[in-house]
Amino acid sequence: MKKPSKIMNRILMAIFSISFMVSCSSNDPEPMEPAEEYIPTPKPLNVPSILAQLLPPPYIPADNPQTVEGVALGRKLFYDPILSGDGTQACASCHKPANSFTDDERFSIGIDGLEGNRNSMPLYNMAWNTNEKFFWDGRARSIELQAIAPVENPIEMHNTWPNAIASLQSDAAYPELFRKAFGTTIITKELATKAIAQFERTLISANSPFDRYLMGENSLTAQEINGFAIFMDESRGDCFHCHGNENSPLWTDNIFHNNGLDAIITDRGLGNVTGDPNDDGKFKSPSLRNLAFTAPYMHDGRFETLDEVINHYSEGLVYSPTIDPLMKAISRGGVHLTEPDKADLKAFLLSLSDPSFINNPDFQDPN
């Protein structure tokens, strides 16, 4: 076939160009939407400057944007025992603001008086958990999915979602609150957990003494500064490989490790989720923020004090096949920090606690 001539080519392109420009410059109004779509009031997260400067933007799923009405609904649900089987427990029963949204029990007690085998996790800065793996073993792949589980867990709120939804639907206030948040009075567990997730994403903590020190707003004691140097020293604390540094103020890698707690693994942790024996005994590194409020410590709450935690890493490590290589000097139980180093390290760790977070009026019970 004969190729079109270059002139012909140009004429065709000119016609194409004109039509392209006409379509771009059209001022005709868009056709009216058949029904007005309800849009709640957008409320982007208020990101503290230290997090904005050093970290990627918070992760907000495209299908669950933050809104004024959604956050308000989520906050009400978080504190409302209506979601539990007998109307006695709310999310906040085991995730209390005074404890940085965990509680002070080793294992929380559910509505039937039963206890679990994992320590309730504190809640904050969850929008920066960019790998989207929640719980100690990472089994929930979003905050929305995480929020589904406790409601129907027989050792926790021991309800069914159909029953919880029926309670919400027959409540005097909730249908209208769901309409304001999501444009519908028909309540579903997906919408309820979306609202709870929106509230949880607002739980941002970034105003500890150490944060203000990094921002040049206050000073630290010599002990706290020396404690940070121990934290960052590979041959002493070597905490930073999993727990962050001054440029990564989440103070966790949100990754799963076996930190040398047990010679024989009884709780497989991540291994139960992946099915891979190489993941046995691995649990998510918790953030070190707000330790002053979150005792006891570890996935099973076995340590009541920070001193016990520091002693574990210093001289209590035990070998098991999946132990993280960052747990060193196992044959001696650890690197054996000096007592002054331990005291300084503890002082630094406590400088990461943020009283303004636990006292923030926006996070308290609205009911």
Next chain:
Amino acid sequence: MKNIAFLFILNFVLYSCSNDDNNNIPENVPVTFQFSQNWNGDAVDKTDFNSTTYTNDIGNVLTISKLRYLISKIQLKKSDGTLIEIDGYNLVDLSEEGSLEMTPSSIPTGDYIGISFIYGFNEEDNSNVYPDLNVALWNWPTMLGGGYHFMQMEGSFLDSNGAPQPYAYHNGTARVSQGVFEQNFISFDFNQNFTITNNATIEIKMNIAEWYKNPYQWDLNVFSTDLMMNYEAQKHMNDNGQSVFSIGSITQ
């Protein structure tokens, strides 16, 4: 009148882009860099972690549980000497399959004679803030010169008594003494003749065994952990790293 002139220019631009009967005008096409790892030719991926054993040059028997490394400033040299720089950097993490390929960049078609890149960051790039690397805890301690790690390779080896011991082969800026630091990144520059005609994939290969071999025969019984602040270990890593990377297949 202006509109007509603009139309004419737009027309010309569109015309030149759509014209394929003149090979002298280069088009831009996507190029993808793919990072592969091997142990003296045997492919290594995350399924080998904690299970496949390797024997290094001096005879240490080891397994790998983590391997992450940073490649930056990739440049392709055209036959006329022009350098095409690929934006960004790539943190390879064998446990994350998506990180083994770098987001495609657009490069001109034509003849090329070389590929260069930096293992780690050069001094200037290492002083910037990278939020994605911060959240990955890729930072190198300020007391050791700051910036970012270049590599984290971790696992277990059998000591002289046959007992498993951890190793953490971490590389970054070398600390000479308090407050005195030495750059420790490695520039690679390969002569490589190739022609880009279409979507291309360029493989960058790491032979892990070379980290233990050439010129310094690495013994994990001597250097296993606490290597970040160890100047001697950091310089041995730099020396051995010089022969670690090569260019693999170029497909399109």
